[in-house]
Amino acid sequence: DTGVSQDPRHKITKRGQNVTFRCDPISEHNRLYWYRQTLGQGPEFLTYFQNEAQLEKSRLLSDRFSAERPKGSFSTLEIQRTEQGDSAMYLCASGGGQLNTEAFFGQGTRLTVV
Amino acid sequence: EDKVVQSPLSLVVHEGDTVTLNCSYEVTNFRSLLWYKQEKKAPTFLFMLTSSGIEKKSGRLSSILDKKELFSILNITATQTGDSAIYLCAVAKGTNAGKSTFGDGTTLTVKP
Numbered sequence: 001d002t003g004v005s006q007d008p009r010h011k012i013t014k015r016g017q018n019v020t021f022r023c024d025p026i027s028e029h030n031r032l033y034w035y036r037q038t039l040g041q042g043p044e045f046l047t048y049f050q051n052e053a054q055l056e057k058s059r060l061l062s063d064r065f066s067a068e069r070p071k072g073s074f075s076t077l078e079i080q081r082t083e084q085g086d087s088a089m090y091l092c093a094s095g096g097g098q099l100n101t102e103a104f105f106g107q108g109t110r111l112t113v114v
Numbered sequence: 115e116d117k118v119v120q121s122p123l124s125l126v127v128h129e130g131d132t133v134t135l136n137c138s139y140e141v142t143n144f145r146s147l148l149w150y151k152q153e154k155k156a157p158t159f160l161f162m163l164t165s166s167g168i169e170k171k172s173g174r175l176s177s178i179l180d181k182k183e184l185f186s187i188l189n190i191t192a193t194q195t196g197d198s199a200i201y202l203c204a205v206a207k208g209t210n211a212g213k214s215t216f217g218d219g220t221t222l223t224v225k226p
Contacts, residue, residue, distance in 0.1 A: 004156070033212050042118070042202050042216030043157065056213065091156070095212040100164075102148055103212030105156040 004094050004106035012112045013082055020078045021109045025094030032075050033103055034067055035091040036060065043091055049075060082113045116141040120203050120217035128225050131193050135220045137203030138185040146211050147179055147186050150202040152219070157202055160188070162211065193224045 005024040013019050025032050030051050035043035046065070048056040051072040061067075064082075069075040079086055089110050093103035117140045127133055139147065146164045150157035161170045163179035163186060170177050174193075179186045190197055200221050204214035 031210075031212050040218065042204070042218045044216070045213055048210070048213055093212060100145065100209055100211050102159045102162050103214075104159060105150075107155040 004092055004104055006090075006092050006106040006109050008109055009107065010110045010112075012114060015084060015113055016081055018078065018080045019082055019111065020076055021090055021092075021111075023075045023077070023092030023094075023106060025073070025075070025092070026096075026104060027073075029094035029096050029104075030072065031095035031097075031103065032069055033093040033095070034075070034077050035093065035105075037089040037091055037108070038087075046077075079111075082111075084113045087111055087113045116205070116207070116215045118203055118205050118215050118217035120201075120220050122220060123218070124221040124223070126223045126225065127193055129194055131224075132189065132191045133193060133222060135188040135190075135201050135203075135222070136185065137187070137217055139203075139205045139215075140184065141205050141207055141215060143207045144181070144205060145208060146206045148204045148206065148211070148214060149177055149186070149188050150204065152200040152202055153198075160201075190222075193222075195224050195226055198222055198224045 032049040034046040037043040049069040064080045089108040091108045093105045095103040121136045149160040161177045166181040177188045200219040202219045204216045
C-alpha cells in the first residue's frame with residue numbers, strides 16, 4: 001500500500017495518560033497535515049509541516065499537543081494528559097511538492113479517552 | 115471567521131436517482147474548493163475546483179464552482195448503493211491547498 005499510513009488505527013486510553021500517534025506519508029510527499037474530526041463534523045486543521053519544518057499550528061492545538069516530523073518523513077502527534085474532549089478521529093494527510101495541489105488522507109487514528 | 119456550509123445535512127434516495135449536494139462558503143483569500151468522499155475512514159479526494167463555470171467530471175460525478183455566488187454543487191447521477199457516504203466540501207485559502215476549512219458534510223444514503 002503506497003498511501004498514507006497511520007498507526008494505531010484505534011486507541012483507548014484513560015484520562016490523564018499520554019498518547020502518541022504516527023503518520024507515514026506518501027513517500028515522495030513533502031507536505032504533511034494533521035486534522036481532527038469529531039462525530040458529525042468535518043475535519044479541523046491542526047498543523048502543517050513542509051519537510052521537517054512545522055510551518056503552521058492551529059489555535060486548536062493546545063499546549064498538551066505536540067507534533068514532530070524529525071527527518072521530514074514520518075510524523076508523530078503526541079497528546080499529553082489526555083482529556084475526554086480529546087476523543088476524536090485524528091487524520092493525517094500528505095501532499096506533493098506543489099502547494100496548490102490536493103492532499104491525500106490516511107485512514108485515521110480513532111482515540112477514545114475514558 | 116471562515117465558514118463552509120453544506121446542505122442538506124443528510125439525504126436518502128433510491129438507486130438510479132440523481133442527487134445534488136450543495137456547498138456555500140465565506141472565506142478570505144479563497145483559492146480552491148475541494149470535494150471529498152468519506153466512507154467511515156479516510157476522506158477520498160474527488161475534485162478540486164479553482165475557476166468558475168468549468169465543470170469537472172468523473173464518471174457519474176460532476177461538480178461546478180460559482181465564485182461570484184460563493185457556492186459549489188456536486189452532482190451524482192444514476193446513484194448506486196456504493197455512493198452511500200459522507201461528502202465533504204473544503205475550501206483552501208492562500209496557496210496551500212492541503213490546509214482547508216471543511217464543512218460538516220452531507221450524509222448520502224442510497225437504498226436499493
